[in-house]
Amino acid sequence: MQYSLRQYRAQAESHSHSDFHQIIISDLGRLELEIEGRGGEVCGRQMAFVEAGRTHAFRAEGLNRFLVLDVDIDLARRTGIEALWQKTAHASAYLEVLAGHQSGLLGLLNGYQDCDVIGLSGRSLNAANDAGNDIVVRLRQILSHSRQVPGGSYSALDGVPARLVRVAAWAETRLGDNISISDMARIAAQSESSLFVAFQRYFGASPMRWLAEQRLQTAWAMLRDADIDLSIGDIANSVGYQDQSAFSRAFSRRFGCAPVLVRSQNPNAADT
Template identity: 30%
Template sequence: MPEEYVPGDTFCDDAPLLLGRERGSTAAVLALSRTISEHAGGLSGHEFTEISARTMELLNLALHAPSAEEQSLSAALALAARAYIAERSSDPRLTPDAVADHLGCSRRKLEYSLRSVGASAPARLIADTRAARAYRRLTDPQESASITEIAYTSGFDSLSTFHRTFDRRFGKSPTEVRRRRPRAS
């Protein structure tokens, strides 16, 4: 690994700290390391850097369990992020960076905080929140807006992204969902 990706506190008295197999991060670090070694010749410099960075993040997590205070702060940040995303997801300009800026933290800290409470990555959380909003409108018997209008007012900036996200999230197309909604009385 490039030296700049190795956290300074990975070593104790010039010896590497040991990974306990009881930590889930250990398996992820091993899998990423295996991927790097199996595909080293086919990875671009950018891919290698990204995989290395993720490996070191996981390694750092595996070696250093967060304190109760850190866990509490991460949970509070994740809760605030979820609330902000729920409130602003219909704005197509809402991005993970915008959420992090609003909360006064880095994107990495936001991602870590959401991951620490078992939530999706910020981009996926935004997309899923938008898809859920669209789903509610598509199943509302009183809703008369077109699928396209619902997609854009739910915060999607393109129909292809809307359809892809909706299908991934619900396993059905927006048209199928709309067709099966209850009839208005």
């Protein structure tokens, strides 16, 4: 297995590789893909699994960075990565990581940063068994909590400027982090005041109010997801609330009921 963090150009390129599958995960920006004639994208929680031998074209405009993993066919089979992809996505090239599981995706990226690999290309994991095993485990977790998507959900934000799509996707995968408006302005590559105006125009809310809504909507989805058995406190933390009481108050104001009542409808609910 080899990996790299890559930036792509606006000029379209295409190629294929016969001896390994390629998994592409977004860290920043949107990558347009066409795999054997089927269009889609990698952005936010959407990722791509490019099967060995498939010709694919790609391009990305503006600020972008993507984690690219080249997974040997034999390794993908032996570790169950290939089987999980076929099961969860029905062999579709485009997958969406389910709400609440993006932390595993970001953990994967953070692990690379801890290894000081940003800027390195084609680094091999064959000689780093511990790191390689950890990456395989995380990949299996991500794939087992993914689903097939038709592709293009972020592009479907008709009329929304690309920089706002970029910052929205970036924030969606980091809801558990302490995100500030200055962070969002940096990703959007505009001033805080112009970001505020743009959010009000296209999303109908200030950047921080929009972020709060995404956090609560994600928490709702996690509470209702039968495959998520985290406690309410853990769910609160995963969407950026360090205080469970503050989370419960905000949740109740937004939805008119307490998190515990929503959680009671989840058959696999953990202790609160």
